[in-house]
Amino acid sequence: MSARPQPASAVRPYDVERVRRDFPILATRVNGHPLTYLDSAASSQRPRQVLRAIEDYETHSHANVHRGVHTLSQAATGAFEGARERARRFINAASVREVIFVRGTTEGINLVAQSYARPRYRTGDEILISALEHHANIVPWQLVCEQTRCTLKVAPINTRGELDYEAFRRLLSPRTRLVAVAHISNALGTILPVAELIRDAHAQGAVVLIDGAQAAPHTRVDVQALGADFYTFSAHKMYGPTGIGVLYAREALLESMPPWQGGGDMIRTVSFERTTYNELPYRFEAGTPNISGAIGLAAAMDYLESLSLEAVAAHEARLLELATAQVGALPDIELIGTAAHKAAVLSFTMRGVHAHDLGTILDAEGVAVRTGHHCAMPVMTFFNVPATARASFGCYNTEEDVARLVAALQRARGLFG
């Protein structure tokens, strides 16, 4: 976390009702009940400020970027590059050259896997991940292992869903070329000690990719303070639109990487004999980008910072504490993931009820939770459950939402007797 000064809003009491008024969708009724949206870890809702920024851009400024001399193209380019600068400030990257727009976390990780890891690694090299990763931070490395014959190592977790740090350290060795871990687990909510982990990995000469999909909405991310080599996240989990995210990468690493995808915008000159590539970050952004998405992402960053990330995190921590106590006290409920350091996610099972049935019953009461394996099948295998129900919290959730969840779970228990 950075020591940057806190915005003035951090000292104001958190006014969740005012925040809720920014999110029109929260007025929706579901199955005759007010919507209780507890699925922000899958995708958060967007405030008017984001919706308006996208509409303004689409209404008044849209054209293709980087290519035209005409007024609209210049307006679009200005807005798009302004969004890049906004993203740079949000994560405190040293330069906009280090901020690559991608479709989301999944694409960010695949870009690093294919452009950084694949050309470098060979038999004997190791990639180290943890046992709580999302499939997006497992499968791209398995592909690299198949392509290069390097080896995937997996650091275990304990029964609370925390990384077994001693085991992680034992797996780190001079053979470890890359460490890729989540900042916060989507299935369990565990916050990983990423600053320490990056220091230890660097001491062995490995580079580190942090999957920040679940961290960006809940934690102030300072890539320079962390020392991350790669850090990636998605806009749609932080009150921005789908189809856009950021890959941060240290400039020296990007300079050493071949382009991943070829096409327009990523080139300087093309002939049939030889093509030369554009400068950073454009070399990694082939084709027309998601312009309105980037503008929406920038508006989401403005919005989150206007609330104060610290204030949002404190609000969510209070809700998580309340929900953990109340849901955990219900009969036949088992909490899955009880790490000492957690953020905004409560995973659980109800004895005798499949998570999908539970999710359907809760939906009948207007309570939206995610059920399933949460794209983290190895985590489900570790806890020996086919699936969990997961309630996740965002800046707009209330104690009333927790009460509705608890009441709906009690009714579900009654139904299954």
Ligand code: PMP
């Ligand atoms: N990593 C984590 C920890 C996630 O929670 C998610 C989204 N569920 C992803 C990666 C993939 O993000 P996206 O689908 O936006 O690419």
